[in-house]
Amino acid sequence: MSKTLVATPDPESGKKGPKSSSKLRDGVMKRGTTWYYVIRVKDRETGESKPKWVGGFATEDDAKAARDEARVKARRGEYVDRNVITVGEYLDEWIEAHAVEIKPKTLKDYRDIINRYVKPHIGGQKLQAVRPATITKLYRDLMAGGGKNGRKLSARTIDYVHAVLRKAFRDAVEIDQVLPSNPVERAKRPRRTPTEPGTVWNPEQLRAFLAIARRHRLFAFFHLAAYTGARRGELLNLRWSSVDLEACEITITGSVAFIDGERIEGTTKTGRSRVVSIDAGTVAVLKEHRRKQAADKLLAGKEWRGSNGHVFTTGWGDPIHPDTVSSLMPTLIKSHNAPKDGPKPVEPLPRARLHDLRHIHATTLLLAGVPVHVVAARLGHVDPSITLRVYAHVIRAAEASAAEIFAKAMGE
Known part of the structure; x- marks a missing residue:
C-alpha cells in the first residue's frame, strides 16, 4: 500500500538523497525552500544499514527535531520508513x-x-x-x-x-x-453537550398517534415499532416465519436498507439475532394485519409479488421501502394535529421521527422499573452499557426516587 520517497544521489555523500543547494551539516541540509534530514536505519530483512532521507520541513529546527526523534526510534528498532502517500x-x-x-x-x-x-x-x-x-x-x-x-x-x-x-x-x-x-x-474533539434522545411522547400521546395510524394499512408496522422498540430496517426485513403468535414472540434476524436505489438485506446492526416478546394486544394486531394481507393477495391474484413472506408489504406484495414508513410518520402526526374533519385536538402531538418510537419504548420500560439488561436485550444493544449511556437521563430520573422507595420499604 505504501509509496516510497524518490531520492537522488547527494553530491557530497554519494548516497541516495535529495539534490542539495546547501551543505549537509549533522544530518540536516536545505534543498530549495525546504529542509531535509538523513539517518541510517538497519534493514529488518538484511540487517544492512542504509541512509533514509526525509524532507519537506519548513525550517531547519523542524528538520532537526524530526531527525532527533527518528534517531531515537531507529535505535529502538521502531523507525517507520517515510512515505509520500497522501x-x-x-x-x-x-x-x-x-x-x-x-x-x-x-x-x-x-x-x-x-x-x-x-x-x-x-x-x-x-x-x-x-x-x-x-x-x-x-x-x-x-x-x-x-x-x-x-x-x-x-x-x-x-x-x-x-x-x-x-x-x-x-x-x-x-x-x-x-x-x-x-x-x-x-486529537481534541469539540466538546459535546449531552443530549437526550429525540422527542419522547408519554403513553397518552403514543395512544393518540396509534389511534390515527390505525386508519392506515401499515398501522401494524407502527404498532410493532412502538411495542417492541425494533429498528425500522429490522421490521421491514421481518418474515412471517419469524413470527410465533402462539408463543407471543418475534425473532429479529436481519435488517434491510436501500443503497444507491438497490434493496440490500443483511444482518442486524450487531450481527446477532434476538427474540422479542410481544403482548396479547400486539398478537391481535398482527393477526388482523395477516388477514388483510391475505385479502390483498387474493385480490391481486397472479399479480401478487410477495414470494418472500415479508410481514410488511405493498398491496401487490412488494417489500416496503424504508423511506415510505419514515415519511408517513409526519403525515400521520399532521393528520392528528390538523384533521380535515372534526375539531382540532386539545393537545397536539409534538414533532417526532420514526426512530423516536424506539426511544419511547425504551424510556417507558426504564421508567417503569424494568432492569436495564432486559431493555438492552429487547433493543438489540450488544452491551447494556450502551443502554446506560443513551438513556442516562431516564435512569437518573428513576434513581432520584430510589431513596424514598428504600425508606418506604423499611417502613419509615
Whole structure:
C-alpha cells in the first residue's frame, strides 16, 4: 500500500538523497525552500544499514527535531520508513481493502464521510505528516462550516468523522505499518453537550398517534415499532416465519436498507439475532394485519409479488421501502394535529421521527422499573452499557426516587 520517497544521489555523500543547494551539516541540509534530514536505519530483512532521507520541513529546527526523534526510534528498532502517500490516497485504498468485511450501508456511510468531510480538507496532505493538531483543526473547521453550503456541522457528525479516521489511522499503524502512532487518538474533539434522545411522547400521546395510524394499512408496522422498540430496517426485513403468535414472540434476524436505489438485506446492526416478546394486544394486531394481507393477495391474484413472506408489504406484495414508513410518520402526526374533519385536538402531538418510537419504548420500560439488561436485550444493544449511556437521563430520573422507595420499604 505504501509509496516510497524518490531520492537522488547527494553530491557530497554519494548516497541516495535529495539534490542539495546547501551543505549537509549533522544530518540536516536545505534543498530549495525546504529542509531535509538523513539517518541510517538497519534493514529488518538484511540487517544492512542504509541512509533514509526525509524532507519537506519548513525550517531547519523542524528538520532537526524530526531527525532527533527518528534517531531515537531507529535505535529502538521502531523507525517507520517515510512515505509520500497522501491521506486521500490511503483512505481510498483502506476503504477498498475493507469493502468485503463492512456492511454495505456502513461502507456507503464511510465513503460519504471520507469524500464529504475528510478529503476536501486534508486529503492532499502526506499521511505521515498528519499530527494530532492537524486532526483537531479539521474538527474545528468542520464545526465552523463543513456542512452543505457552509453550514455548521453538529458535534455528533464530528463524532462519526472521528470514528472513521480512528479506524483508518489505527490500521495505518497496526496493519500497514506506515505510521508509528495514531494521531487521531490524541486529537481534541469539540466538546459535546449531552443530549437526550429525540422527542419522547408519554403513553397518552403514543395512544393518540396509534389511534390515527390505525386508519392506515401499515398501522401494524407502527404498532410493532412502538411495542417492541425494533429498528425500522429490522421490521421491514421481518418474515412471517419469524413470527410465533402462539408463543407471543418475534425473532429479529436481519435488517434491510436501500443503497444507491438497490434493496440490500443483511444482518442486524450487531450481527446477532434476538427474540422479542410481544403482548396479547400486539398478537391481535398482527393477526388482523395477516388477514388483510391475505385479502390483498387474493385480490391481486397472479399479480401478487410477495414470494418472500415479508410481514410488511405493498398491496401487490412488494417489500416496503424504508423511506415510505419514515415519511408517513409526519403525515400521520399532521393528520392528528390538523384533521380535515372534526375539531382540532386539545393537545397536539409534538414533532417526532420514526426512530423516536424506539426511544419511547425504551424510556417507558426504564421508567417503569424494568432492569436495564432486559431493555438492552429487547433493543438489540450488544452491551447494556450502551443502554446506560443513551438513556442516562431516564435512569437518573428513576434513581432520584430510589431513596424514598428504600425508606418506604423499611417502613419509615
